Amino acid sequence: MTRGxxxxxxxxxxxxxxxxxxxxxxxxxxxxxxxxxxxxxSGGTEFxxxxxxxxxxxEVPGPAGITRVEIADGAARCAASPGSQGICQRAGWxxxxxxxxxxxxxxxxxxxxxxxxxxxxSVNY
Amino acid sequence: MLLSTTREDHLIAWLAALAIAIHVLxxxxxxxxxxxxxxxxxxxTVLALLLYGWRVAVxxxxxxxxxxxxxxxxxxxPTFLLSLTGALASLAALGLATAVAGRHLSALGLxxxxxxAHMLGQFLVAYTLIIPHPALLKLLPVLLTAALLFGLASGxxxxxxxxxxxxxxP
Numbered sequence: 367m368t369r370g371x372x373x374x375x376x377x378x379x380x381x382x383x384x385x386x387x388x389x390x391x392x393x394x395x396x397x398x399x400x401x402x403x404x405x406x407x408s409g410g411t412e413f414x415x416x417x418x419x420x421x422x423x424x425e426v427p428g429p430a431g432i433t434r435v436e437i438a439d440g441a442a443r444c445a446a447s448p449g450s451q452g453i454c455q456r457a458g459w460x461x462x463x464x465x466x467x468x469x470x471x472x473x474x475x476x477x478x479x480x481x482x483x484x485x486x487x488s489v490n491y
Numbered sequence: 492m493l494l495s496t497t498r499e500d501h502l503i504a505w506l507a508a509l510a511i512a513i514h515v516l517x518x519x520x521x522x523x524x525x526x527x528x529x530x531x532x533x534x535x536t537v538l539a540l541l542l543y544g545w546r547v548a549v550x551x552x553x554x555x556x557x558x559x560x561x562x563x564x565x566x567x568x569p570t571f572l573l574s575l576t577g578a579l580a581s582l583a584a585l586g587l588a589t590a591v592a593g594r595h596l597s598a599l600g601l602x603x604x605x606x607x608a609h610m611l612g613q614f615l616v617a618y619t620l621i622i623p624h625p626a627l628l629k630l631l632p633v634l635l636t637a638a639l640l641f642g643l644a645s646g647x648x649x650x651x652x653x654x655x656x657x658x659x660x661p
Contacts, residue, residue, distance in 0.1 A: 370595030371603075371646075378603050378639050385632040 402463065404442040406435055407475040418442060418478065428472035435476055448472055503547055507554035510535040514559035524630070526573075526613065527637045530606060532559075533581070534649045537601045541653050545586050552578045569621055573613045580612025581605035598649035606642025610634055 367375075406413045408426050416422055422437040423445075431448030441461040444454040449471040457467035463480030510532040522528050532555055540548035556578045560566040565574075584604050588596060596604075614634060618627050 367599055368595055368597050370592055371597050371600035374596065374600035374603050375643070378607055378642070381607065382632065382635045382639050385635050389628045389631050 402440075402478060402480040404435075404437060404460065405477050405479050407477070409473045413474075415479075416442075426472070426474050428469070428474055430469075430471040433469050433472050433474045442476060442478065443467065444469065444474075444476055447474070499543075499547065502543065503550045503554070506535055506539050506547070506551045507558065510551055510555035511558050511562065514555055515562050518559075518563045524633060524637070526610075526617070526630075526634055529641050529644070530609065530638075531645055531648070533602055533605055533609070533642075533645045534652070536581070537585070537598050537605060537645075537649050538653055540585055540589065540601065541598060541649075541655075545582075545589060548585060549582050552582055572620070573616060576616045577609040577613040580615075581609040584608030597655075598653055599643070599646035602646030602649050603639065603642035606638045606645065607635065610638035 402418045403415055404418055405415045406424065406426055408428055413426055414424055416424070416437060418437060418440050420437065421439075424435040424437075426433045426435060428448075432446075433444060433448070433454065434446040436443050436445040441459040443459045444457060444467045447454040447469040449469050454467050454469035454472075454474070454476075457465075457476075460467055460476060460478045463478055465478045467476045468474070513532040513535065517528055517531060520528065535555070536548050536552045539551045553575075556571070556574050557566075560568075560571040560574060565571045581604075584607075585601060588601060588604050614631060
C-alpha cells in the first residue's frame with residue numbers, strides 16, 4: 367500500500383463516518399418540539415397561543431359556556447366543554463402539528479401549530 | 492468489406508468481455524439492500540487504466556455497462572441509468588486521480604476511489620430522478636460503507652494482479 371493509497375483510504379473512512387453523522391444524527395428532535403405551540407381560537411379570533419412544553423389550564427369563554435383546555439406532557443386537550451355531544455373532548459390529546467379539536471356550540475378551536483409536515487386529515491377517492 | 496481492427500480494439504474487446512462476464516455473474520447474486528453489489532468488474536476497469544491508460548479504461552467500462560445490460564435485460568431501464576452514471580462517475584474520478592496523483596496511487600487506492608465515486612454518482616441520480624424522498628438519504632451511510640468495503644476488496648484483488656505503480660505517463 368503506497369502513501370497515496372493510505373491517504374485515499376483515510377479520506378474514504380472519514381467520508382463514510384461523516385455520512386453517518388450527517389444522515390443518521392437526530393437534527394429533527396428539539397427543533398420541532400421547541401417551536402410547537404397550541405393556538406386557541408374563540409369565535410374566529412385568537413384567544414391564546416401557548417407553548418406545549420409548559421403545563422397549563424386555560425378557560426375559554428364562549429356563547430355556550432366555558433371550554434377548559436389542558437396542556438400537559440407536551441400535548442393539549444379539550445378537558446371539558448359545554449357541547450352536548452362531547453366532540454371536542456373526544457379529539458383526545460393533540461400532539462402533532464395540525465392536530466385539532468373543535469367545539470362548535472362554544473365556537474372554540476384548539477389547534478397544534480408547528481414546522482412539521484402536516485399529515486392528511488382526510489382522503490377521498 | 493472487411494472491418495479493419497487495430498491491436499487496441501482487440502485488447503478492449505478482450506477486457507470488456509472479461510468485465511461483462513463478471514458483471515453478469517454478479518447480477519445473479521442476491522443483494523441484501525438495493526444498490527449494494529460487489530462491483531468486481533471494477534477490477535478490470537482499474538487494471539485497464541493501469542496497464543493501458545484511461546482511454547482504454549473508458550471503453551472497457553462503457554462497453555461493459557452497455558453489453559452487460561443487454562445480457563441481463565436491463566437496457567434503458569432505471570437500473571441501466573444507475574449503472575451508467577456510476578460508471579461515468581468512477582471513470583471521472585479515476586481520470587482525475589491519475590492526472591493529479593497518478594504516481595502516488597496503486598490499484599488499491601484507485602479501486603476505493605472508483606467504488607466511492609460510483610456509489611455517489613449512482614446515489615445522486617437515484618435521489619434526484621428516481622426516488623426524490625428525504626428518507627433515501629438515510630440509506631446513504633450504509634451504501635457508502637458497502638462501497639468502501641467492496642472497494643477495498645476489489646482493490647486488494649487488483650493489487651495482487653498488478654502490484655506495481657502505474658507508469659509515469661499514462
